[in-house]
Every structure is written in structure tokens, then in C-alpha cells.
Amino acid sequence: MNEVADLMVVLMAMTNLILLGTARLTLGVRLVGAQGALAGAYMFAANAEHPTVHVLALSALIIVAKGLVFPKVLLRTLEKAEARHEMEPYVPYSASILLGMVMLASSVWVSSRLPIAGLTIPPSAVPISIWTMFTGLFLVVARRAALTQVFGYLVLENGIYVFGAAIAGEMPFLVEMGALLDVFVAVFVMGVAVFHISREFEHMDTDRLSVLRD
Amino acid sequence: MTMYEYSCLPVVFGLTLAPFFLGIINRTKAKVAGRQGQPLLQAYFDLWKLLHKGAVYSRTTTGIFILGPVVGLAAIVAVLGLTPFAGCPPLFSFIGDLILFAGLLGVMRFATMIAALDTGSSFEGMGASREAWFSSLAEPVLWLSFAVLARLTGQFSLGAIQSEIGSALWAASAPELALTALSLFAVFLAENARIPVDDPNTHLELTMIHEVMVLDHSGPDFAFIQYAAALKHWVLASLLAGVIAPVHTGHAWIDITAALLTMAGIAVATGLVESVMARLRLTRVPQLLVGAGALGVMAFIVDIMR
Numbered sequence: 001m002n003e004v005a006d007l008m009v010v011l012m013a014m015t016n017l018i019l020l021g022t023a024r025l026t027l028g029v030r031l032v033g034a035q036g037a038l039a040g041a042y043m044f045a046a047n048a049e050h051p052t053v054h055v056l057a058l059s060a061l062i063i064v065a066k067g068l069v070f071p072k073v074l075l076r077t078l079e080k081a082e083a084r085h086e087m088e089p090y091v092p093y094s095a096s097i098l099l100g101m102v103m104l105a106s107s108v109w110v111s112s113r114l115p116i117a118g119l120t121i122p123p124s125a126v127p128i129s130i131w132t133m134f135t136g137l138f139l140v141v142a143r144r145a146a147l148t149q150v151f152g153y154l155v156l157e158n159g160i161y162v163f164g165a166a167i168a169g170e171m172p173f174l175v176e177m178g179a180l181l182d183v184f185v186a187v188f189v190m191g192v193a194v195f196h197i198s199r200e201f202e203h204m205d206t207d208r209l210s211v212l213r214d
Numbered sequence: 215m216t217m218y219e220y221s222c223l224p225v226v227f228g229l230t231l232a233p234f235f236l237g238i239i240n241r242t243k244a245k246v247a248g249r250q251g252q253p254l255l256q257a258y259f260d261l262w263k264l265l266h267k268g269a270v271y272s273r274t275t276t277g278i279f280i281l282g283p284v285v286g287l288a289a290i291v292a293v294l295g296l297t298p299f300a301g302c303p304p305l306f307s308f309i310g311d312l313i314l315f316a317g318l319l320g321v322m323r324f325a326t327m328i329a330a331l332d333t334g335s336s337f338e339g340m341g342a343s344r345e346a347w348f349s350s351l352a353e354p355v356l357w358l359s360f361a362v363l364a365r366l367t368g369q370f371s372l373g374a375i376q377s378e379i380g381s382a383l384w385a386a387s388a389p390e391l392a393l394t395a396l397s398l399f400a401v402f403l404a405e406n407a408r409i410p411v412d413d414p415n416t417h418l419e420l421t422m423i424h425e426v427m428v429l430d431h432s433g434p435d436f437a438f439i440q441y442a443a444a445l446k447h448w449v450l451a452s453l454l455a456g457v458i459a460p461v462h463t464g465h466a467w468i469d470i471t472a473a474l475l476t477m478a479g480i481a482v483a484t485g486l487v488e489s490v491m492a493r494l495r496l497t498r499v500p501q502l503l504v505g506a507g508a509l510g511v512m513a514f515i516v517d518i519m520r
Contacts, residue, residue, distance in 0.1 A: 003388075010389040013512060021505050094504045101511045108515055123519050124389075 005045040006122040009162065012038045013104075013128045016135040019155065020096040023085045025147055029074045032154045035132075036066020039158045043165050046122070058176055062161075065180060070154065070187050077191040078147065081198035091142040103134040125166040132159030144205045146194045150187065157183050220466055224299035224452070227474075229291075232448035233257030233441070235481050242485025257444060264437035272430060274334040282329025283431060283438035289322040290445045298376040299452045300473030301462050307373040312360045315372060316353060319405070322442065323349050330427035341426030344496070348411060348423065351503040352404040355397050358510030362394045363457070365517055376456040384460070387520070393513035395457045400506030402450040402480075404499075406443070409488040411499050451480045 015035040022028060040062030047055045091099065107130035114126065136156025140149050161179070201208070237254040244251025253259070271279065295305040296315050304311075327345055330338040364370055366387055367378035384391055404411045407424035416422045428439050452473070459479075461472035494502060 007389065010393075010516060013516075017505065017508055017512065021501060021508075094501045097501070097504050097508045101508050104512065104515055108519060124516055127515075127519055 002046075002122050004048070005042055006124055008038050008042040008045055009122060009124045009128045012042070012132060012158070012162070013124075016132055016155065017097065017100060019139065019151060020100040020135060021093045023089075023093065025078055025085065025145070026075065028148065028151050029071050029078065032074070032151050033067050033071030035155065035158050036070060037063045037068075039162050039165075040066060042125070042162055046125075046165065054173055058173070061180065065184060066154070066158070069184075073187055073191045074147065074150065077195050080195050081147075089143045089148075091138075096138070096142060099138065100131075100135060103138065104128075104131045107131040107134060122166075125162060129159050129163035129166060132156075132162065135159070144207055146190075146197055146206050149206065150190045150194065153186065153190070154183070220302040221305055223302045223470070224297055225294055225305055227299060227470075228294045228297070228445060228448045228452070231474075231477075232444040233261065235447050235451065235477065236444050238478055238481035239485045239488070242482045243489050246486065246489035257440070261437050261441055264440070265434050267433040269431075269433035269435050272333060275332050275430070279329050279332040279430070280435070282325045282332070283435040283442070285325035286322045287438045287442040287445075289318045289325065290442045290449065293318045293322075293449050294445055296372060297449050297452055298373040298456060300466075301377060301460075301469040302466070303373040303377070307371050309370045311371045311373075312364070312375075316356055316360070319356075319446070320349075320353070322446070326424075326427055326439070329431075333430045335430065337426050338429060341423055344423045345427060348404060348499055348503065351500055351507075352401050355503060355507045355510055356401045356405075358507055358514065359394050359398050359401065362390060362510060362513045362517065365514065366390060372453075376460070377462065379457060379460040380462050381460070387517065390513040390517045391457060393509045393516070395454060397506040397509040397513070398450075398454045398457060399483075400502065400509075402447075402454055403484070403487065404503060404506075405450055406447050408484055409491055410494050410502055413493045416493075448477075451477055454480060 012035050015031045015038070019028060019031050019035075022031075040059045043055060043062065044051070044059035089096070104127075108127045111127040111130055133156055136152045136154070136159055139152030139155060141152075143149060143152065157179075197206075197209070234254065234257070236257045237252075240256065241251050241254055293315055296307070296311050296318075298304045298307075323345065327342040330342040363375050363379070366383060367375045369375045369378055379391070403409070407414060412423040412425075414425065416425065424443070428436065431439055455473055455476040459472060459476040461469050463469055
């Protein structure tokens with residue numbers, strides 16, 4: 001089932017690309033959700049030949065949490081904050097896409113130098129998971145709106161997750177659950193924080209928070 | 215290769231069916247909007263009507279203005295001779311003919327733009343400037359798609375590339391081919407001035423690109439331009455059809471039927487895109503093309519990783 005796992009990873013790469021180029025926040029929420037679900041589906045597809053209860057339970061949990069619950073929480077925040085579009089980001093969208101291509105090329109280079117050649121994993125999994133981490137970090141740095149920074153955090157987490165699943169195979173159940181719980185709480189807290197920022201200041205640009213005085 | 219007997223077929227199909235392709239797009243748009251729509255053969259009627267009219271030339275124009283449509287049509291007919299269709303090899307084929315393919319499209323564009331500038335009208339100058347801007351972004355995307363296809367198939371002529379793409383290649387490298395098909399579709403829409411980039415129905419000089427450049431042409435000249443535009447649709451769509459539906463059964467007529475159905479499918483898809491999307495703001499168009507280019511780069515890198 002390596003082909004299916006490969007396809008999941010390439011689809012994740014597509015979501016990265018659109019996330020880099022879109023200003024629409026609802027689309028962003030949906031894409032982040034889709035990417036999370038794809039990460040869960042990757043876990044399943046990569047181990048589909050010997051499915052264990054552990055793998056089944058974990059990928060189902062991830063699909064439900066990242067694919068359904070997180071988008072729900074974020075969409076609700078978005079609705080309350082009454083925001084539709086990201087205002088001018090620090091890095092314009094076309095430039096973001098071009099930088100994304102540079103990041104993709106460098107993650108291919110990095111992954112070619114990692115000593116993981118002996119493992120039977122889909123060839124695109126490692127470079128694209130590294131690219132996903134880069135994209136997440138980039139979104140946190142290059143966007144103004146608090147919600148887009150939450151996207152960045154989630155994309156980063158998806159990248160780390162697929163990277164871990166690709167090179168380590170199975171991690172202890174407790175570790176995975178712990179990470180998932182952390183992300184869950186983080187999304188919840190960030191959702192609330194974004195809502196409060198936008199209610200206090202009628203916008204959610206984080207750069208303007210730095211001029212606050214008491 | 216018995217298929218070489220059919221190498222004049224792509225040209226014959228292109229020359230006869232290209233206006234019909236536009237008819238399908240218009241009919242799809244009409245159906246989605248709940249209208250009855252113009253006849254499927256309207257483009258042919260228009261060409262016939264225009265060919266029987268006289269041409270009007272402004273006193274500011276020179277010979278360049280008269281040459282523009284002729285050169286454009288000649289260039290695109292030459293491109294048609296290089297385009298494979300339905301597994302039939304093209305009329306002319308040599309190693310590296312994809313460079314000539316892109317170059318001749320450039321010649322056609324240049325002829326249209328310089329004829330537009332020759333009118334001295336500021337609107338047409340604006341249209342020419344936009345065309346130059348967008349096509350300079352669309353051409354690298356076309357190149358990238360060619361590069362990916364050449365790398366995947368190991369061939370450097372359009373005919374050989376198309377005969378190498380088949381179910382075996384799709385099974386081996388579906389993501390690359392799908393990404394390339396997407397970026398080729400974006401090139402198809404941008405080069406043919408279809409909706410996310412330009413609106414073929416618009417009548418506002420300020421917003422249009424292709425239509426504004428040909429405002430001053432009339433009669434047979436305009437017929438040439440319309441026909442050349444239809445052929446450009448056909449040529450780029452048959453490139454795309456060769457990637458998305460490579461049917462090589464060995465029976466020429468089955469292959470041709472499949473290819474014609476694919477072309478009709480592309481026309482319907484174009485009509486649907488035009489029905490559900492609005493034209494992008496001018497400043498957003500480069501983003502679309504950069505995105506299409508990024509898809510090409512991704513296809514290339516995914517292929518390198520294997």
C-alpha cells in the first residue's frame with residue numbers, strides 16, 4: 001500500500017501549497033483540517049498490510065481530532081471573530097509560494113542526506129514531511145492574523161507527526177496520545193485567545209499587540 | 215508503426231473541429247446558466263459572416279496592423295502541425311520540437327500585441343501590456359510542464375512524449391502526471407484568455423486582455439484572429455488530452471474517438487470553470503500562474519525523489 005501512502009503525502013504537499021497562497025481564512029481552516037485527516041490516513045495506509053489495533057485506533061483518533069474537531073473549533077472562532085480574510089501578510093502570497101518551492105527543494109536536499117535509506121517508506125514521505133514543518137514555521141512567521149498562526153502551528157505538528165510515523169514506524173501509544181492531547185489543548189486555548197483578541201481590538205493582527213502599553 | 219499513415223489527421227481534426235470546441239464551451243455555460251444558448255456551430259457562422267465583410271483600417275495603422283492576424287494564423291497553423299493528437303504522430307516531428315511549439319506560440323502572441331500597439335489606441339496598448347505580463351508568467355509554466363513530461367518519458371519531441379504516456383506511466387507516476395495536467399490546464403486557461411485570467415464575454419475595455427487587443431480589427435482580419443484563437447484552444451487542449459487520457463489501443467478509430475471525447479470533456483470543464491468562477495482581480499492573476507508553476511516544480515521534485 002505504499003502507493004496510497006505516497007498519494008496521501010503528495011496531497012498533503014498540495015494543501016501546503018494552497019495554504020501558502022490563500023488569503024481566505026475559512027478555506028485555510030478546511031485545508032488544515034484536510035491535512036490533519038490526510039496525516040491520519042497516511043498512518044493507516046503506511047501500515048495497511050499489518051494493521052494492528054494500535055494503528056487503527058490512532059489513525060481513527062487523529063482523523064476525528066484533526067480532521068473534524070479542530071476545524072469545528074476554528075470555524076466557530078472565525079464566525080465569532082467575524083473575520084474573512086487575512087490582511088496584508090508580511091510576505092506576499094506569490095512570494096510565499098516561490099519561497100515554498102525553495103523550502104521544498106531544500107527539504108529534498110536535507111532528506112537526501114539523512115541516513116534513513118534502508119527503511120521501506122514511501123520515498124516522498126520524508127522530504128514532504130520536512131517541507132510541511134518548514135511551511136508551518138513559515139506561516140507562523142510570515143502572517144499577521146492570529147488565526148493563520150494557529151494554522152502554522154497545526155501544519156508544523158502534522159509535519160512532525162508524519163515525519164515521526166515515516167521514520168520510527170510505531171511510537172509508544174502513550175507518547176502519541178500525549179502529543180495529540182497537547183495539540184488539542186493548544187488549539188482550544190488559541191481559539192479562545194484569538195476570539196478575545198478580536199473582541200478586544202476589533203482585529204486579530206498580532207503585530208499590533210506589540211505596541212500595547214499598560 | 216502503422217500509425218504514421220494517420221499523421222495528417224491531427225491537422226485535419228484541428229482545422230475542422232476547433233470552432234466546434236468553442237461551441238461546446240458556450241453551450242455548457244448557457245446550460246449552467248439556464249439559457250438555451252447559441253447554436254453549437256455559431257463560431258463557424260461568425261467566421262463565414264466575417265469573411266464576407268470588408269475590412270476597415272484606421273489611418274494611424276501601418277502594414278504591421280494588416281500583417282498581425284495573418285502572421286498569428288500562420289504561426290498557430292504551424293503549431294497545429296507539431297501537435298500530436300489521439301496517438302497519431304504530428305505532421306512534423308523532430309527532437310526538441312517542443313521548443314518550436316512554445317516559440318511559435320510566442321510569435322503568435324507577438325504578432326497580436328504589435329498589431330494592437332500599431333493602432334495607437336491607449337486601450338489596446340493596455341491590453342498588449344497585460345498580455346505581455348501574463349504570458350511571460352504563463353510560458354515558464356508551459357516549459358516546466360514540458361520539462362516534467364520529458365523527464366518522465368525520456369523523450370524530447372511532442373509526438374514521442376505523447377506515445378510514451380500511457381496507463382503504464384500513469385500507474386508508475388500518477389502524482390507527477392496529475393500535477394502536470396493541473397498546471398497545463400492553468401496554462402490552457404491563461405493562454406486562451408479564459409475566465410480566471412480574462413473574460414471572453416466582457417465588453418469593458420478596462421478589464422479585458424485578449425479582446426481589447428483585437429478591437430480595431432474587422433472583416434476577414436477579425437475572422438483570422440477568431441479562427442487562430444479557436445486553433446490555440448484546440449492545440450493546448452490536445453496537449454492536455456494527451457496527458458490526462460492517453461488511450462493507445464492500437465485501433466486508430468477507438469483512440470480517435472476517445473481523444474475527441476476527452477477534448478469535449480475539457481471543453482465542458484472549461485465551461486464549468488467559467489460558470490462557477492469570477493474573473494480574478496488583475497493583481498491576483500500572477501499568483502494563479504505562480505501557483506501553477508509551483509505545481510510544475512512540485513511534479514519535478516516528486517519525480518526527482520523517486
